[in-house]
Amino acid sequence: MASLILKRLAESFLSLICLVCAVFFAARLTGEPGKLYLPLTATDEVVDAFNRQHGFDQPIWKQFLDFVVGLTRLDFGESLRRQQPALSAALEAYPATLSLVAVTMVVALLISTLLGCLAAFRPGSIFDRLSTGLAVSAASFPDFWLALMGVLVFSVGLHWLPTSGTGTWLHWVLPVTVLMMRPLGSLVQVVRGSMIDVLSSAYMAAARGRGIPVWRQLFIHALRNASLPALTVLGIQAAAFLNGAVIVETIFGWPGIGRLMITAIFDRDFPVVQATVVVTAVSIFLLNLVVDVLYGVIDPRIRL
Amino acid sequence: MSNPIPAPFGNPALRAYLAMLRRDRFAVIAVTVLILVLVTGLVIAPLMGDAAVLQDLRARMRPPFQLQFGLHSLLGTDLLGRSVLYRLAAGAQLSVSIALTAAVAAATIGTAIGIWAGYAGGIVEGVAMRIADVILSFPTLLLALLFLYLLDSQTGNIILLLIIGRVPLYIRVARAETLETRGRLFVDAARSLGATSWTICTREIAPVVLPTILTLAALDVGVLMLLESGLSFLGLGVQPPAVSWGGMVAEGRRWINSAWWLTLFPGLAIFLTALSATIFSNWLRVAMDPAHRWRLEGTRPGAASARSGIAS
Amino acid sequence: MNALVHPSAVSTDAAEASPLISVKGLEVEFRTARGTVRAVRGVDMVLRKGETLAVIGESGSGKSVTARAILGILQTPPAYIAGGSIQFKGRDLLRISEKERRSIQGARIAMVFQDALAALNPLLPVGWQIAELFKVHRSLPMWKGYEEAIELLRRTGIPSPEERVNQYPHQFSGGMRQRVVIALAIALSPDILLADEPTTALDVTVQAQVMHLLAKLRSEAGLALLLITHNIAIAAEVADRVAVMYAGRVIEEGPTADVLKRPTHPYTAALASLASDAITGVQAPIPGSPPDLAAIPSGCAFHPRCEMARDVCRQVDPALRTIRQGQRSACHFAEEVSL
Numbered sequence: 038m039a040s041l042i043l044k045r046l047a048e049s050f051l052s053l054i055c056l057v058c059a060v061f062f063a064a065r066l067t068g069e070p071g072k073l074y075l076p077l078t079a080t081d082e083v084v085d086a087f088n089r090q091h092g093f094d095q096p097i098w099k100q101f102l103d104f105v106v107g108l109t110r111l112d113f114g115e116s117l118r119r120q121q122p123a124l125s126a127a128l129e130a131y132p133a134t135l136s137l138v139a140v141t142m143v144v145a146l147l148i149s150t151l152l153g154c155l156a157a158f159r160p161g162s163i164f165d166r167l168s169t170g171l172a173v174s175a176a177s178f179p180d181f182w183l184a185l186m187g188v189l190v191f192s193v194g195l196h197w198l199p200t201s202g203t204g205t206w207l208h209w210v211l212p213v214t215v216l217m218m219r220p221l222g223s224l225v226q227v228v229r230g231s232m233i234d235v236l237s238s239a240y241m242a243a244a245r246g247r248g249i250p251v252w253r254q255l256f257i258h259a260l261r262n263a264s265l266p267a268l269t270v271l272g273i274q275a276a277a278f279l280n281g282a283v284i285v286e287t288i289f290g291w292p293g294i295g296r297l298m299i300t301a302i303f304d305r306d307f308p309v310v311q312a313t314v315v316v317t318a319v320s321i322f323l324l325n326l327v328v329d330v331l332y333g334v335i336d337p338r339i340r341l
Numbered sequence: 342m343s344n345p346i347p348a349p350f351g352n353p354a355l356r357a358y359l360a361m362l363r364r365d366r367f368a369v370i371a372v373t374v375l376i377l378v379l380v381t382g383l384v385i386a387p388l389m390g391d392a393a394v395l396q397d398l399r400a401r402m403r404p405p406f407q408l409q410f411g412l413h414s415l416l417g418t419d420l421l422g423r424s425v426l427y428r429l430a431a432g433a434q435l436s437v438s439i440a441l442t443a444a445v446a447a448a449t450i451g452t453a454i455g456i457w458a459g460y461a462g463g464i465v466e467g468v469a470m471r472i473a474d475v476i477l478s479f480p481t482l483l484l485a486l487l488f489l490y491l492l493d494s495q496t497g498n499i500i501l502l503l504i505i506g507r508v509p510l511y512i513r514v515a516r517a518e519t520l521e522t523r524g525r526l527f528v529d530a531a532r533s534l535g536a537t538s539w540t541i542c543t544r545e546i547a548p549v550v551l552p553t554i555l556t557l558a559a560l561d562v563g564v565l566m567l568l569e570s571g572l573s574f575l576g577l578g579v580q581p582p583a584v585s586w587g588g589m590v591a592e593g594r595r596w597i598n599s600a601w602w603l604t605l606f607p608g609l610a611i612f613l614t615a616l617s618a619t620i621f622s623n624w625l626r627v628a629m630d631p632a633h634r635w636r637l638e639g640t641r642p643g644a645a646s647a648r649s650g651i652a653s
Numbered sequence: 654m655n656a657l658v659h660p661s662a663v664s665t666d667a668a669e670a671s672p673l674i675s676v677k678g679l680e681v682e683f684r685t686a687r688g689t690v691r692a693v694r695g696v697d698m699v700l701r702k703g704e705t706l707a708v709i710g711e712s713g714s715g716k717s718v719t720a721r722a723i724l725g726i727l728q729t730p731p732a733y734i735a736g737g738s739i740q741f742k743g744r745d746l747l748r749i750s751e752k753e754r755r756s757i758q759g760a761r762i763a764m765v766f767q768d769a770l771a772a773l774n775p776l777l778p779v780g781w782q783i784a785e786l787f788k789v790h791r792s793l794p795m796w797k798g799y800e801e802a803i804e805l806l807r808r809t810g811i812p813s814p815e816e817r818v819n820q821y822p823h824q825f826s827g828g829m830r831q832r833v834v835i836a837l838a839i840a841l842s843p844d845i846l847l848a849d850e851p852t853t854a855l856d857v858t859v860q861a862q863v864m865h866l867l868a869k870l871r872s873e874a875g876l877a878l879l880l881i882t883h884n885i886a887i888a889a890e891v892a893d894r895v896a897v898m899y900a901g902r903v904i905e906e907g908p909t910a911d912v913l914k915r916p917t918h919p920y921t922a923a924l925a926s927l928a929s930d931a932i933t934g935v936q937a938p939i940p941g942s943p944p945d946l947a948a949i950p951s952g953c954a955f956h957p958r959c960e961m962a963r964d965v966c967r968q969v970d971p972a973l974r975t976i977r978q979g980q981r982s983a984c985h986f987a988e989e990v991s992l
Contacts, residue, residue: 182608247759
């Protein structure tokens with residue numbers, strides 16, 4: 038398994054490098070990198086002064102070198118709006134996003150496993166068809182709209198839940214629900230599909246033939262096998278979770294990386310934008326790593 | 342040079358497809374919605390002139406379904422008295438054209454690269470897959486946000502970014518199918534008859550890959566629409582005064598307490614369109630697959646396969 | 654390998670003993686969206702204590718389905734028991750409660766599967782799967798179950814059982830895996846062992862070892878063995894009696910030597926000559942192929958491929974009748990077959 042992790046590490050690292058380089062070059066391909074940092078109304082003299090001050094008038098290769106050196110020192114520059122290094126701003130916001138995504142992933146896995154198993158147990162039943170319909174719909178909801186509708190009904194209408202911010206567990210309900218909708222759709226389908234496969238497999242027939250009670254069959258024999266494809270999908274969906282986090286954080290005022298990125302974009306605070314991109318990429322890599330390790334824990338065939 | 346061996350999916354006539362469509366009630370509804378949206382966006386909207394931006398301060402903030410005010414206020418009006426209904430129609434134009442253009446372009450480019458990568462192998466394949474992996478590993482929305490910040494939010498850029506974001510998917514799928522097809526008999530037969538690589542790719546491989554790609558592209562239209570509306574909602578997509586559904590939701594957000602219709606209807610439009618695209622794509626997948634087609638033909642598989650000439 | 658049967662003293666006694674399990678008129682159909690297929694169309698079968706019955710037939714003849722119906726593991730849907738009864742120890746297995754059935758499965762009746770890799774859960778250790786049986790049926794704690802598992806692995810000839818007991822199925826070779834499956838089947842000393850093509854997936858040397866093991870266990874424990882196979886040679890070696898199935902019905906059954914040396918059904922005759930031809934090297938396969946179970950020929954299901962077919966064969970489906978002592982056949986012209 039060590040070799041698998043190493044391979045993953047190498048691939049993701051390569052992706053990360055490519056991404057960072059792409060960001061670097063894209064920033065400079067507009068010709069006037071200074072403009073990215075300054076308000077749109079800044080005069081040309083201000084821009085030129087800024088460029089000279091930050092070394093944007095130097096040859097590209099030298100800029101790139103400085104950039105790489107800065108990277109190794111984990112220096113993404115200073116945030117132009119806050120009085121702190123860009124990286125620390127990003128890292129401050131990171132735990133909020135991480136906790137939101139982690140909780141959502143766990144809840145999504147639990148609900149999809151439950152629904153998928155129940156649907157698989159009686160394929161073609163009303164329940165099955167309802168859950169399939171729900172899954173297809175869930176993937177089609179615009180998440181920002183769903184969030185707003187949720188606010189409309191549960192906050193404005195019924196006053197059950199707060200509109201934004203963090204604090205009590207109630208604050209988590211809407212953000213987690215909205216964030217998990219899209220991935221839930223595909224997860225339920227995957228669990229259902231793999232559960233159907235498992236239930237019709239030879240070893241389940243063999244277990245039935247040994248008189249194993251139904252609940253044991255389901256939870257001890259079948260569930261483990263059925264969860265593997267779901268775990269894979271969960272890993273693939275890591276990127277989708279972060280997509281959704283941007284929207285959810287913005288609407289619910291959740292102090293995470295996604296909201297930071299949007300704020301930084303509108304503040305024209307480029308160092309922070311850069312830093313959030315890199316932190317996001319790293320976290321996707323970490324998430325995938327966790328999924329891989331989990332997979333190895335469940336499936337002994339991968340281990341050896 | 343004609344195909345020495347017929348392509349694996351025998352092409353039923355258009356009428357056969359229509360018959361299969363009628364058997365699936367949900368697919369019929371989905372196709373109807375899609376046609377409605379298409380017609381609204383590409384035909385009706387351009388004919389509307391500036392009905393969508395016409396302000397009428399006497400008509401501001403009207404709730405929907407008050408028929409005494411006529412068609413204009415059927416779905417309500419906003420702060421400036423503009424008609425939600427007309428703006429929905431206008432928004433369809435941009436949303437539909439962006440999603441369609443991006444889908445078609447991404448599908449074409451991605452499939453071409455994928456087939457080439459799968460057929461040629463070696464470095465070409467390696468590089469193509471690497472690039473595809475890098476792009477796919479990062480959330481599309483964040484990528485688009487980043488680059489829209491760097492460039493500006495013109496429609497052209499939006500489309501370009503959406504295309505770049507989706508191309509890797511087609512590359513992967515097309516390459517996988519090409520690899521599988523490449524080893525099959527009729528490709529070898531064609532090669533032994535002296536066909537060039539180009540001919541083989543276009544005449545032998547492309548028809549096999551096409552059904553999967555079409556299904557994916559249909560699904561993608563929905564995905565792209567959701568992406569674009571997300572970008573517009575966040576303020577980085579379509580810029581005012583151009584109308585887009587995502588933008589309408591963003592504008593309506595301020596009034597969520599009082600004018601709920603300003604957020605409900607545009608979002609509903611996005612949802613229904615994306616849902617229809619998904620349902621249509623599911624139907625297409627079954628309709629184009631000879632092994633499962635019998636579900637839509639209402640006959641036993643023996644009869645169906647006899648018709649399409651495939652041994653059961 | 655010869656066509657002589659291993660004379661088993663048990664069989665003469667068994668002939669007088671009352672049946673352990675008695676299948677009567679079993680009918681199983683598969684209902685799918687594409688139509689209904691009748692896989693088993695009225696099967697009568699009897700197995701006595703300590704006896705080995707070989708069920709022979711081509712694929713699609715319904716032999717596996719019959720065995721699974723006996724064990725009660727047919728999946729409904731799509732399989733439906735359309736009729737018949739299976740008498741075991743005074744109860745009809747088709748009409749008992751789920752709870753009763755589970756107490757019988759694994760404990761009184763057990764199955765050995767063809768594909769050992771598929772029949773074992775890949776994510777659970779082998780010893781755990783055996784120990785679980787003792788927990789479920791005898792309420793033994795798992796650690797005790799593991800002790801029993803080690804013993805069972807030893808009995809089935811697996812070396813270093815103490816280590817092997819914690820390993821996973823993919824870590825065993827084909828033959829060893831089959832022994833594990835056998836260990837699982839005999840763990841609770843069942844009365845009946847259903848062996849569904851236990852050696853088909855194995856190569857020849859391993860086949861012999863596994864059959865030898867089965868024979869040893871059978872004589873040690875006195876259990877009844879229902880051996881499903883399409884390999885006549887193996888049937889000839891170990892079986893006391895033979896039942897030949899075709900298109901969902903038993904078309905001949907009787908003592909092994911009688912059925913194979915003096916068959917009373919054209920299909921059995923063809924099979925038997927195929928087997929001996931394999932040795933002499935002349936291949937004359939039976940013309941045609943097994944019928945599509947969704948469209949079974951009228952009259953006798955074998956008539957399209959039968960050399961002796963006459964008009965009545967196309968019209969009337971022959972019933973299973975006694976031709977000689979202990980030997981029955983479903984052919985209008987059974988007496989003429991061995992001429």
